[in-house]
Amino acid sequence: MLERAQSELTDWRGSGMSVMEMSHRSPEFVSIAAEAEARMRSLLGVPDDYAVLFLQGGATGQFAGVPLNLTAPGSSAAYVNTGAWSKKAIAEARRYLDVQVVADEKESNYSSVPAQGSLEVPAGAAYLHYTLNETIGGVEFPYVPETGDVPLVTDASSTILSRPLDVSRFGVIYAGAQKNLGPSGLVVTIVRKDLLGTARPETPSMIDWTAMAEADSMLNTPPTLSWYLVGLVLEWVEQQGGLTAMAERNRAKAELLYGAIDGSDFYSNPVQKEARSWMNVPFLVPDPALEKPFVQAAAEAGLSGLGGHRSVGGMRASIYNAMPIEGVQALVDFMTDFEKQNG
CATH class of the missing domain: 3.90.1150.10 (Aspartate Aminotransferase, domain 1)
Known part of the structure; x- marks a missing residue:
């Protein structure tokens, strides 16, 4: 797909333009974006009642995006700590709400995950967040936690597209692109639509999921080249079966x-x-x-x-x-x- 991108770099499909040159509002790029979203939905089996957003800032941007979009001031949320990236998500979330760490694998030196069925979500928690795979420690959840009616949120950066994933089990899935999706800087965020519309007023528009969903992820000029390359990777995954x-x-x-x-x-x-x-x-x-x-x-x-x-x-x-x-x-x-x- 890198060679495919190289061949199209100066002239995308006879348009006479590079993807980097064309307007993000042009029919050419709108078709690139729509094709990438359609492939993402097809590969992951994303239900119709979920929005698929192509955002900037990587997964780290969503460490703030999650609490800002899902909670009001004074709220609390549950987090699972299984290593370096969980710690970063927890530290960022603490800027905005009361974080209740419901499981911490410190005693195992972050060499394991909580036993299936052991997680208890505190009453009043707005969501439960966990890191599906810790890239630094090499620790991965072999199961999807049960949270009842509480929305389940996961950072799936390093596992997305590596195997099937039942999107309907989650309220929010976000994934930095640089592992299995495409170039760094872009993050794909999949949000159940009933969770939209609750962002805090002070939420920056760049990470306001509702605003981005209404604008088809084009509230501003998106990372067009990265979006295009993600589309090529998704096509490659299709070709692999x-x-x-x-x-x-x-x-x-x-x-x-x-x-x-x-x-x-x-x-x-x-x-x-x-x-x-x-x-x-x-x-x-x-x-x-x-x-x-x-x-x-x-x-x-x-x-x-x-x-x-x-x-x-x-x-x-x-x-x-x-x-x-x-x-x-x-x-x-x-x-x-x-x-x-x-x-």
Whole structure:
């Protein structure tokens, strides 16, 4: 799809213009936007009573957008803390409302998620928020929490499009684009329409879901190139067989890599098995002094981006949709050779 974008960069479908040049109000771009939304709805099975918004500011912008759109001053909401991104969402929400942390995985060193059925939503909570996948810690929810009549809100940035997701279980799903959707900066927010119309008066228009829904996400000039590229990625996912096929492919990649780690006395994964991420796989070596040599040797072998996040160290393989299983096999082969040389 990058090559497709390259071929259309200076002349989109005979228009004589780049997507970057055309007006966002033009018939050409309106068709690009509508096509991307239609594909998103089709792939995820988004019901008609949900709005699909293409916004700016990434998922971090929605850390404020969620409380500002769903609560009045003095309200409270429930949050689950499973790691770095949950903490950031909680810290931002505390600017606007009383945050009740109903589960905190600190005791597990953020290596797990709460047991299914254990979450209790406090009376009066406007919503329950959780991070579906923690990219830094490699922790992922294997289930969708039950919240009764309380709207369920999730940051699905690093799992969206990786497998089917029952949108009807959620009040709000938001996802930064840069993992499985497209370029950074854009965020897709899917909102059940009965939750629109409650934004606080001071909510910036850029993150006011109602205003954006009424303007088809074009209250101002949107990130047109990013929106177009997301549309191409959605088309690519369709070509791969949709989300069922993506799930099979992603499961196979994760099982291959975790199998190599678990079958080794040299490598280890700190996450409890039931909460392991399909997308982000952290792993450790016996001696931290070997981490830099591992990352350097891997880069020399053509395997990049394997350094763990600075806050946790170790190594981390992110195996998003675009990574083929051949790439994971190449990593496993390298890990085997590195262990032989350093074990």
